[in-house]
Each structure stands twice: as C-alpha cells, then as structure tokens.
Amino acid sequence: MSENVGEHVPFECPSCSPDLETVHEVLTTGGGNATVKCTDCGHVHKEAIESESSVSVDVVVSQDGESFTGTAEFDPEETIYEGDEFVVETDELIAQVRVTSIEAGPEDRTTRAEATEVDTLWTREVGNVSVGVTVNPKEGSDEGSRSLEVHVPGDYEFEVGETEEFGEEAFTVTGIHVRENAIDSYKFPKLGDEGDVVFAKDVKRVYGDDESSGAWSAW
Structure with missing residues (x-):
C-alpha cells in the first residue's frame, strides 16, 4: 500500500x-x-511502506471526429507533458496517441502535471492519421482549388517539392502548415522551402499543385 x-x-x-x-x-x-x-x-x-507501482489515468482519444475513452498506466513520480506520446487501449481500439491537453481539475487545464495529479488526459490518435490537402488547379485550368483527405501512418513524411500519389490523385507539395502543439519541432509554423519535411501526425494542412492525369472529381 x-x-x-x-x-x-x-x-x-x-x-x-x-x-x-x-x-x-x-x-x-x-x-x-x-x-x-x-x-x-x-x-x-x-x-x-510500499510505493504504488503505477497510477491509472483516464484518457480521451480523438480520432477522425470521434472520441473514445480508456485508461493508461503511469509511474506515480512521472511528469506528463502536453505533446507526450504513448499507447492507450480502449474498448474500440489500441492506439498511439499524443497528449493535446491535461485536465488536473474540473476547470484546470495545464501543459504539464504529475501523473498523480491528472484527472483526464485529452489526446489525439497519431499512429494513423487523416491529413487535409488543398490542391491548386493546373496552370491554365478554369477549375478552382479543391480539398481532399488522405489517410497515412503518423510517421509518414510530407516533403515540400515532392510529388505525392494517392490513387488517382497526385499533387506536388508546395506548402505545409504545422499543428500548434508540434510547432516547436520545426523552424516555422508554415513551411514552404523545397526539402522541408513534416511528419503526417504534425501536419495541420498540406498545400499542393495538381499533378493528376484524370479529370477532377467534385468535393
């Protein structure tokens, strides 16, 4: 005890x-x-006295607009930070997640807390993610920009200047917006220099020029 x-x-x-x-x-x-x-x-x-080997913390997992609840075990002396990643198991899934907010009380949100002080961890699934892409039309086209969503592993890399292909869709990456809780890992929140790379789990939105060979579909 x-x-x-x-x-x-x-x-x-x-x-x-x-x-x-x-x-x-x-x-x-x-x-x-x-x-x-x-x-x-x-x-x-x-x-x-015997120290507790672990403490159980409630975890809310956000995935593609849905939320799931589960628990995770932590060392009682561990400090949990916003941005930390770990694996959590719920009734619906086992997921790699990233902490987006720490609730240490009913009205108390913080960016760090001891595991024993945490009421609930709010997280986002980052093992497999959906990434929004804005595709600009080909030069000379009278079509407007369109949006699409691609599903990739969280550690998939988007690189400015590289051409991505997803089924019938193809685009050359011209810019990447980084999620707020990942900005510290990159030189700027908006990247547009050739060779700039961002992990899919850190992407807020990708911008690209159309390279598709077929006609556009309506979105």
Whole structure:
C-alpha cells in the first residue's frame, strides 16, 4: 500500500499494541519509510511502506471526429507533458496517441502535471492519421482549388517539392502548415522551402499543385 501525509492507516504500535493494529496518522514519508503516530498512545515510530507501482489515468482519444475513452498506466513520480506520446487501449481500439491537453481539475487545464495529479488526459490518435490537402488547379485550368483527405501512418513524411500519389490523385507539395502543439519541432509554423519535411501526425494542412492525369472529381 501507499501512504500520504495526514492519512490514517493501520499499523501495530510497539508501545501499546505490538500484536494488534491500531490507527496511526502518517506524519512524513520518504525513502520507502513513513513516520507514523499512534492515535491511541501518541507513540511515534517508523514503518516501511510500499510505493504504488503505477497510477491509472483516464484518457480521451480523438480520432477522425470521434472520441473514445480508456485508461493508461503511469509511474506515480512521472511528469506528463502536453505533446507526450504513448499507447492507450480502449474498448474500440489500441492506439498511439499524443497528449493535446491535461485536465488536473474540473476547470484546470495545464501543459504539464504529475501523473498523480491528472484527472483526464485529452489526446489525439497519431499512429494513423487523416491529413487535409488543398490542391491548386493546373496552370491554365478554369477549375478552382479543391480539398481532399488522405489517410497515412503518423510517421509518414510530407516533403515540400515532392510529388505525392494517392490513387488517382497526385499533387506536388508546395506548402505545409504545422499543428500548434508540434510547432516547436520545426523552424516555422508554415513551411514552404523545397526539402522541408513534416511528419503526417504534425501536419495541420498540406498545400499542393495538381499533378493528376484524370479529370477532377467534385468535393
């Protein structure tokens, strides 16, 4: 079991009850021991305590507009940060997720918290993701830009200047907008220099020039 300061827990008291447990107040903890005081006679002594091996935290997973709930186990001394990634299991799926928000109380959202202080982790599935793409028409076309959605692994790389093909769709990447919670990993929130690369899980939107050979479909 694990004790916290101020809790009342059962221990044998070497002064007044060496064979039967009595109620003790936890005064201090540390180093695998607790200093406790017998509430019957006031005797203060140390007792060995066991630390919790893990704590269970509620997790909400967002995937393609749907939400699923599950739990994840963390070390009690671990600090969880916005942007952290881990695997979570729900009734619907097992997913690689990224923390997008940490709820440490009903009205308390933060970017970091000790695992023991977390009420709920809000996350987004990043193992497999949907990426929105705006495709600009070919030169001389009287069509307007169109939007499409592609489904790729989270670690798929979009590179400015490279041509992507998805079925009948093909486009050359001209720009990439990075998600807000991933901006620190890139030089700018909007990338447009040839050779700039962004992982699909970090993409807010891709922009490209049409390279498709067939007629456009309506979106």
